[in-house]
Amino acid sequence: xxxxxxxxxxxxxxxxxxxxxxxxxxxxxxxxxxxxxxxxxxxxxxxxxxxxxxxxxxxxxxxxxxxxxxxxxxxxxxxxxxxxxxxxxxxxxxxxxxxxxxxxxxxxxxxxxxxxxxxxxxxxxxxxxxxxxxxxxxxxxxxxxxxxxxxxxxxxxxxxxxxxxxxxxxxxxxxxxxxxxxxxxxxxxxxxxxxxxxxxxxxxxxxxxxxxxxxxxxxxxxxxxxxxxxxxxxxxxxxxxxxxxxxxxxxxxxxxxxxxxxxxxxxxxxxxxxxxxxxxxxxxxxxxxxxxxxxxxxxxxxxxxxxxxxxxxxxxxxxxxxxxxxxxxxxxxxxxxxxxxxxxxxxxxxxxxxxxxxxxxxxxxxxxxxxxxxxxxxxxxxxxxxxxxxxxxxxxxxxxxxxxxxxxxxxxxxxxxxxxxxxxxxxxxxxxxxxxxxx
Ligand code: URA
Numbered sequence: 231x232x233x234x235x236x237x238x239x240x241x242x243x244x245x246x247x248x249x250x251x252x253x254x255x256x257x258x259x260x261x262x263x264x265x266x267x268x269x270x271x272x273x274x275x276x277x278x279x280x281x282x283x284x285x286x287x288x289x290x291x292x293x294x295x296x297x298x299x300x301x302x303x304x305x306x307x308x309x310x311x312x313x314x315x316x317x318x319x320x321x322x323x324x325x326x327x328x329x330x331x332x333x334x335x336x337x338x339x340x341x342x343x344x345x346x347x348x349x350x351x352x353x354x355x356x357x358x359x360x361x362x363x364x365x366x367x368x369x370x371x372x373x374x375x376x377x378x379x380x381x382x383x384x385x386x387x388x389x390x391x392x393x394x395x396x397x398x399x400x401x402x403x404x405x406x407x408x409x410x411x412x413x414x415x416x417x418x419x420x421x422x423x424x425x426x427x428x429x430x431x432x433x434x435x436x437x438x439x440x441x442x443x444x445x446x447x448x449x450x451x452x453x454x455x456x457x458x459x460x461x462x463x464x465x466x467x468x469x470x471x472x473x474x475x476x477x478x479x480x481x482x483x484x485x486x487x488x489x490x491x492x493x494x495x496x497x498x499x500x501x502x503x504x505x506x507x508x509x510x511x512x513x514x515x516x517x518x519x520x521x522x523x524x525x526x527x528x529x530x531x532x533x534x535x536x537x538x539x540x541x542x543x544x545x546x547x548x549x550x551x552x553x554x555x556x557x558x559x560x561x562x563x564x565x566x567x568x569x570x571x572x573x574x575x576x577x578x579x580x581x582x583x584x585x586x587x588x589x590x591x592x593x594x595x596x597x598x599x600x601x602x603x604x605x606x607x608x609x610x611x612x613x614x615x616x617x618x619x620x621x622x623x624x625x626x627x628x629x630x631x632x633x634x635x636x637x638x639x640x641x642x643x644x645x646x647x648x649x650x651x652x653x654x655x656x657x658x659x660x661x662x663x664x665x666x667x668x669x
Contacts, residue, residue: 244272248282255289263302270306274405280412287409287418295423297468303423304469307431310405314381314437316352319388323350324528325438326520327429329462330362332450332589333487333614337365337395338501339509339517339539342547344524345392347533351524352388354398354436358598358606361450361589363497366397367598371495371564371608375557391550403431420452422462430469440476440527442520443467447665448485450585456481456665463668476527481665482516486583486618489513493597493611493632495563505545510617512663514539519664566609566632570639574622578652581618587649588612588629591642595633607634612642619660622652 246268254261261269269286272278278286295303316323324344328334341351358364366377377397379387387394400407406428413419413428433441443466446452447459463479470477489510491500503509504517521535538544549559592598596607613630616622628650631642 240275240277244268244277246272248272248278248286252282252285252289255286255293258293260296261299266299266302267306270303270310270405274310274408283409283412284416284418287413287416287421287424290424291418291421294421300423300427300465301469301472304427304431304434307403307405307409307427308435311403311435312399312401313435314352314402316350316385316388316437316439319350319385321348321350321392322528322530323352323388323439324442324524325351325353325433325436325440326442326444326524327433328444329425329429329446329452331446331484331488332362332585332592333489333492333497334363334446334484335368335489335491335497335501336444336513336517336520338368338498339504339513339544339548340520340524341393341395342505342551343517343521343535343539343544345551346538346543346547347521347525347530347535349392349525349528349530350388351393352384352436352438353393353395354402354432355395356398361586361593361598363492363494363592363598365395367606368494368497369395369557371498372552372557372559373561375552375555377555379555387551387554391547391554393547393551394555395551396555398432398436403435406431422458422465425452425462426465426469430466430473434470434473434475438475440524441470441478442524442527443477443479444516444520445479445481445668446484447481448483448585450487450589451484460666460668467668478523478527479668480520480523481668483661483663483665484585485661487585487588487614488516490614490617491611492588492592492614493595493609494606495565495608496611496613496632499563502548505539505548507540507542515663523667564609566607567634568632568636568639570631570636570643571627572629572631572643572646574616574624574626574628574650574652576652577623578621578654580616580620580622580650581653582651583614583616583618584649587646588614590645591631591649594642594645595631595638596635609634616650
């Protein structure tokens with residue numbers, strides 16, 4: 231076990247005992263404020279060992295945190311690092327956070343769109359892990375683009391361009407950085423209090439004026455049922471509002487992938503299509519809907535984002551934003567060395583295309599990582615030819631798989647075995663993309 235010997239500011243004898251606290255939560259008990267503060271601080275400083283925190287996370291996974299414990303837990307995570315301050319900017323700020331999905335490239339057109347409407351968007355984003363993609367991995371497909379900015383660079387870009395998408399600095403909620411990496415490898419991600427505290431600690435520490443949450447529900451999301459997604463949304467909205475950050479959540483469908491592309495460069499290409507006034511209807515619908523909610527939350531609903539998108543102003547901000555971070559918005563995006571087509575086995579109407587299956591296939595093709603230190607292939611992924619509601623004939627292409635390493639095709643194809651359901655006729659009413667708003 232790690233010891234505190236190196237840290238002279240710590241007491242000789244620790245205030246609490248990790249094993250006793252794990253037992254408390256394992257048996258359904260409730261922590262005091264002092265115990266919560268100690269757990270987060272001691273874990274951040276290596277006093278609580280990784281295996282002990284893994285057990286603690288599993289105890290929380292099964293027994294939860296009471297509302298008071300969760301608030302304290304989140305505040306302790308915020309206090310583990312620095313807080314940013316955007317109050318010197320000449321315009322209001324608003325951020326959007328998605329709980330993660332398949333083909334979810336919305337941040338890419340959304341940040342420049344909202345900036346083009348007069349509100350600054352400091353979008354601190356993450357990388358993909360597992361079957362869900364990460365915004366930074368997508369943007370790194372653009373030649374020259376860099377994810378890491380200093381706080382001063384970020385502020386300057388927000389003032390001059392209006393939007394920045396960058397990696398969160400290592401000083402922001404360091405407790406979450408450690409905790410999230412541990413949860414990812416110990417099957418403890420899908421816990422409402424742990425997800426809520428992870429997301430909200432970063433967002434509150436980021437210091438934005440308002441926050442809009444896109445809480446995904448369905449096979450490709452962490453929350454598989456509407457009940458769980460609703461509980462997560464309410465929990466996060468309460469944490470945000472309680473911390474003085476006006477917070478609104480939209481519950482949105484993630485039973486099927488968003489748009490027609492899954493994979494880093496492929497999704498950048500599709501986002502640019504949206505900014506150019508085209509792109510898939512579902513991506514445009516969600517981008518505009520989230521922009522409306524963000525503008526209202528920031529107190530600037532005098533512009534219609536649909537008009538701004540059509541005017542090309544959001545594209546201008548996109549180009550400035552990419553250039554400001556060293557990228558070339560005119561450079562060709564990488565393309566995969568190999569492709570393979572998956573074809574329909576029968577005639578009919580597509581009644582389902584499973585988000586999780588497509589996400590896992592893209593991941594296996596090289597678009598995502600199995601371990602934190604893995605490299606992603608910029609060009610790997612899946613292009614979707616037949617979406618839910620579409621009519622197909624036997625032998626027609628359903629999907630095109632892209633990768634630089636063709637020995638990945640068999641495992642990707644096996645992930646897609648039951649991805650499509652094709653019926654003689656449309657069996658049920660289409661699932662709405664935007665399910666519910668939670669304030
Ligand atoms: N995104 C986060 O930042 N944290 C989680 O726990 C889940 C999704």
